[in-house]
Amino acid sequence: MFRSPTKPILAQAFSPVKPCLNSQLPLFPDTVIHHKVSVSKNDKMIVSYSRYNCKPYGVSSVSKALPVSLFRKKYEYIQRCLKLLVGLTDCEVEAVMRLLRIETYYGNTYPKASQIAPNPKKRSTGPFIPYPGYIPPQRHSWGTSRASFWRAISRLKELGLITVVNRYVLRPHAQISNLYKLDKLVVMIVKYLAEHTGRIWPDWVGPYLGFTWPELWKAITTGSLKLPSPLPA
Numbered sequence: 307m308f309r310s311p312t313k314p315i316l317a318q319a320f321s322p323v324k325p326c327l328n329s330q331l332p333l334f335p336d337t338v339i340h341h342k343v344s345v346s347k348n349d350k351m352i353v354s355y356s357r358y359n360c361k362p363y364g365v366s367s368v369s370k371a372l373p374v375s376l377f378r379k380k381y382e383y384i385q386r387c388l389k390l391l392v393g394l395t396d397c398e399v400e401a402v403m404r405l406l407r408i409e410t411y412y413g414n415t416y417p418k419a420s421q422i423a424p425n426p427k428k429r430s431t432g433p434f435i436p437y438p439g440y441i442p443p444q445r446h447s448w449g450t451s452r453a454s455f456w457r458a459i460s461r462l463k464e465l466g467l468i469t470v471v472n473r474y475v476l477r478p479h480a481q482i483s484n485l486y487k488l489d490k491l492v493v494m495i496v497k498y499l500a501e502h503t504g505r506i507w508p509d510w511v512g513p514y515l516g517f518t519w520p521e522l523w524k525a526i527t528t529g530s531l532k533l534p535s536p537l538p539a
Contacts, residue, residue: 371496371511377410380499387498392465398458401450406495409488416473416485423452459486466526467491489533490526497522 377384384406388399404422409415426449462468471485493514500507500515507515517525525531 371507372406372410372492374410376499376505377406380503383499383502384495387495391494391498392461392467394458394461395454396448397450397454398461400448401455401458402462402491404450405486405488406491409492414485415488416483418483419452419455423450423455462491466529467494490531493531493533494522494526 381403385399385403388394388402389396394402401422405415405417408417459468459470463470467488467490469487469489471487473482473485496507496511497515497517497519499505500511514522522531
């Protein structure tokens with residue numbers, strides 16, 4: 307019986323293993339859109355900055371008043387300033403110091419609460435037995451919790467020393483970290499350091515150092531404290 311020869315493999319229709327994408331469907335579903343992808347306002351995701359008409363990612367020129375070297379050298383003075391003038395507890399002071407450290411290093415301060423106050427490490431339930439030659443620590447290092455962090459932020463907001471810019475994506479459950487502007491807090495710390503240290507400050511700092519503390523607090527709480535922008539290098 308005669309059979310017709312089958313078509314060679316190369317002559318058969320091409321059928322890809324991976325199906326083609328449907329052009330009618332969106333390229334990325336809502337559940338996998340990453341907040342760092344740059345998209346237009348007509349797309350699903352928009353990063354919104356509510357109630358502020360400024361550039362939230364711009365590095366504040368006031369940060370030059372508190373460089374990293376000064377922050378390290380006068381660490382204890384800054385702690386004392388936050389505790390005595392602002393009225394923060396030791397754990398709240400530690401939370402604000404971690405924010406200031408990010409401010410001095412990077413200029414932009416937008417960490418999450420979990421980065422400022424990570425979960426504590428689990429400790430063994432057994433009692434601690436000093437080993438031979440053990441020396442107890444002479445200096446206590448304070449930690450902080452997320453509750454202490456939010457209490458410190460609320461206290462600073464009440465005094466007008468911090469501005470919190472909400473950074474979020476217009477999708478359900480897409481909240482990202484906030485932006486913390488510490489300009490007025492830095493000005494207060496600079497005035498405190500000027501009264502307790504012999505540092506020589508630039509000329510533009512002079513008008514702020516000439517304020518009395520009641521005048522400075524009134525200017526901060528009423529919002530009349532005008533910060534220069536940009537500052538000289």
